[in-house]
Amino acid sequence: MWPPYIRWPRGGAVVTVIHVRRVGNSSVVTLPQDVMEQAHLRDGDLVQPRVDRSGRVVLEAVTVTPREQRREIIRNAARRERTVLRRLAEHDRQ
Numbered sequence: 001m002w003p004p005y006i007r008w009p010r011g012g013a014v015v016t017v018i019h020v021r022r023v024g025n026s027s028v029v030t031l032p033q034d035v036m037e038q039a040h041l042r043d044g045d046l047v048q049p050r051v052d053r054s055g056r057v058v059l060e061a062v063t064v065t066p067r068e069q070r071r072e073i074i075r076n077a078a079r080r081e082r083t084v085l086r087r088l089a090e091h092d093r094q
Contacts, residue, residue: 004030 005018018029036042039061047059065073078085 005032007032 003019004021005016007014007016009015016032016035018031020027020029022028031039031041039059041047041061046062046064048062050058050060052058
């Protein structure tokens, strides 16, 4: 079994190559700790994968607001904009 990633010197720099491997029904990659630190990622963080125009795989960190926090944001916005919401409701009834 191959290690999750390999590092070797190349052209004056150290190159890290990561194996794509199978775990259950999924394919996974293991990110080295220094990459995690540079990207400010921790175990359990969410990332969104995409493939750019040149075919590179890009992982972007995403933030998901917990449901209860979203509810509170919506409640506060509704309180602040109560007059506007009433006018919109009146307009819809006409």
